[in-house]
Amino acid sequence: MPQPEFIQERLESLNAIDNRLLSTLLHASQAVGTIEELKRGNENMKPQFENHVRSFYSSLEEATVALRREIRHLDENVGTRLLPINVNKKAVGQDNEKMREQFEHLEREAS
Amino acid sequence: MAGEGPRANGFGSDNMYKKPLAIDPNLIRPAPSSASPSADSDNEHKSEQNQPSTGMAQPLVNNPYEIFGNMPLDQLIPLILQSRGTGTKFADLTEESLMEEIIKDDVPLSQAQRDADGDLDMDVSQFANEPGQQTPEPQQIEGPARADEDAALSQEKFRQLKASTVQSLNLAVNESSLALEFVSLLLSSVRPSAANASMSPFLKKTVPQASLNAEKIPFQTPSSAEVLDRSLIAKGWKQRSLEESRTLLKDSYQALEKSLKKEHSYWSKVSHNISKKDVVFRIKDRETGEKSLGIKYGYEDSGSTYTQERGIAVLKHNSKLDRLELVPADRQQANALGKDNNEKFVRVRIFTKIEEEDDYILTGESRLDELLIPNQAAGEEFDFRRQISRLKFFIFEKDLMYQLKRESENLISYGVSIENENKITIEFSTEKLELETMPVNDDVIMNHQQDAPKTDDRKATLVLIMLRMLLVVIYKKQLRKKLLCPQTSMGASVKSPKTHKAVGKLQDNEVLLLRPIIGKFKHESYVNLLKKIIKGFVLDVVEDSSVRKVSGSSHPVTIKNEAVYDNHIAKLDKEIHLFDKILEMPRSDLLVELPKSGTILFVLQSSNYCNATTGVKYTNGEGEILFDTSFSNFKELEDFLHFIVSEYVAGGQENGVKDE
Secondary structure: OOOOOOHHHHHHHHHHHHHHHHHHHHHHEEEEEEEEHHHOHHHHHHHHHHHHHHHHHHHHHHOOOOOOOHHHHHHHHOOOOOOOOOOOOOOOHHHHOOOOOOHHHHHHHOO | OOOOOHHHHHHHHHHHHOOOHHOHHHHHHHHHHOOOOHHHHHHHHHHHHHHHHOOOOOOHOOOHHHHHOOOHHHHHHHHHHHHEEEOOOOOOOOOOHHHHHHHOOOHHHHHHHHHHHHHHHHHHHHHOOHHHHHHHHHHHHOOOOOHHHHHHHHHEEEHHHHHHHHHHHHHHHHHHHHHHHHHHHHHOOOOOOHHHHHHHHHHHHHHOOOOOOOOOOOOOOOOOOHHHHHHHHHHHHHOOOOOHHHHHHHHHHHHHHHHHHHHHHHHHHHHHOOOOOOOOEEEEEOOOOEEEEEEEOOOOOHHOOOOOOOOOEEEEOOOOOEEEEEEEEHHHHHHHHHHOOOOOOEEEEEEEEEOOEEEEEEEOOOOOHHHHHHOOOHHHHHHHHHHHHHHHHHHHHHHHHHHHHHHOOOOOOOOOEEEOOOOOEOOOOEEEEEEEEOOOOOHHHHHHHHOOOOOOHHHHHHHHHHHHHHHHHHHHHHHHHHHHHHHHHHHHHOHHHHHHHHHHHHHHOOOOHHHHHHHHOOOOOOOHHHHHHHHHHHHHOOOOOOOEEOOOOOOOOOOOOOOOOHHHHHHHHHHHHHHHHHHHOEEEEEEEOOOOOOOEEEEEEOOOOOOOOEEEEEEEEOOOEEEEEEEOOOOHHHHHHHHHHHOOOOOHHHHHHOOO
């Protein structure tokens, strides 16, 4: 009984955002690493440093943009697909479920 | 005035050649004499000091002497004429007359020359040869009104400059004397006498001698190796902190990556295992304090009033087994309290009485639910659904037992007894029903599986199923009540069940689980008893009489016709009415037909399922109702029957009765 496709999609894109935020951390560490090399006098690292900084910013930007989009999705779907956050879902219908189950038992016993 | 020194020097050297210096030796004279009557060197010194404060040589620019030098002739000539007094003509000025004048002034000129360099002397002599028109000027320069303006202006400036010079001088003197004081004080510790001489009285008074000391510390210029060392260390520190911050970032990246992986698999599992029907909400895990997801499995929203378990489970990710687990919120507390195994189910057993021995023998046991039997073959998804189902199952069973016990409290007089917390027994004439909550453990399940099927197994199972269905009906009634009057039910749900019961004597609130079932059993035996009595007291006595069961006058099913039902309530009503047949009080109508003497109608019914009242209605042959009464005691019924038969039913049979 998996969740509907839309929900799955949202979860996946949230996962992607997670990964992106994670990669900013990686890029940051790489940038610091290259700056260290640069300080050591290794001038060849300059383009690399640039690359790392660029990818740091780009991943950060992508993450924020994607996150904003998800928030928009959330806003749009409250009230249609989702219950408002302050409304609690009720576990209704369990009585019918039980009844149906018992009828099944009864049928089996009666047959 | 400040720039005077250099100007004066320049005057002496370069400018002299271009400018007609000789024009005013008298002017030169007063300037140096007033500013520096002392030697040349002194003059220079002062000028050096003053220069920064007073800027460029303003005064000399305004010096009329210099102005003359730059003047075009057409201006200069009238000036010269003016200075020579009125009436003189430029044409009258001759070289000879000028020479004479110069010679006359020879004495003052030579004085001026002495003040300046030797060069001046030569210059003057050189100039002397030049057109002498300017030479006579100096003498008259003070006199004429024309020169007055310029002179006054320069004097004002001069005074200013003088004041500032004096100020600067004072400053210098002050500072140098301070330095002297300092040095002499410093010296006083080593050479007191020499220091004493140069110390000012003020210093002597205020500061004790030899109170200032100094030591000579050699200044060590750091060696190049040291400089290198230091810069290396500084660089090393920076490198190291960079390195550390890099590893810090990297470590946290790796740690986060791991937890993200976990998180992602958790969410994918959640999304795969949880359907729209499940009620999922945010909850704080009490054990770990983490934010987590909770699942509601209790029947609270479906009408249950069971409050001893919250019916909430925390959705946890078991990272070891990589699967989702449900931990009921109550179980955490129960575990903390040392209570174990919350999983209990209701079992129904039927014992049959052995007539001879006055003992019971187990003849039936309800079937185990599949959920109780371990199922290893199932996949993960199924496993999770199964966890939810099990939780729902167990809480329902607990609710069932709870309600059964509540109902049993009032049924002691009908053979229902609560033996202990987990067991209720109901005794009938020939058999005994045992309702027991059993903890789920391997022994119970194994025993059950190994037991041979018994004759009453099915009956026991059906009883159990019926009990469960009836509980659901109770739920539905509760729901309907909540929908019909939300306010009261809201208030009532907060109150304890007991007060609830006392407040409203509504039928909806009653627990109707055991009684319908007991009623059915009991009624059956009552009917049998009644039949026996009828046979003994009527059929055997009256010839040709017969008994038959008649369908009782249609039971008045009171359907409340409240038109304001909304869909949900109508649906609930419909569902509840399905069970009316089961829940209605048992009733049997037996009609005894007596040939020629009318009929006797027996109505066996119950006011509370368990008891029995028998209504007897005797109609004689003419259609007159002679008796219409009811008995709750079968003994009295027997006597009454005997009376009717002997008194009213044909006298011919009286003999037969007497024979009996």
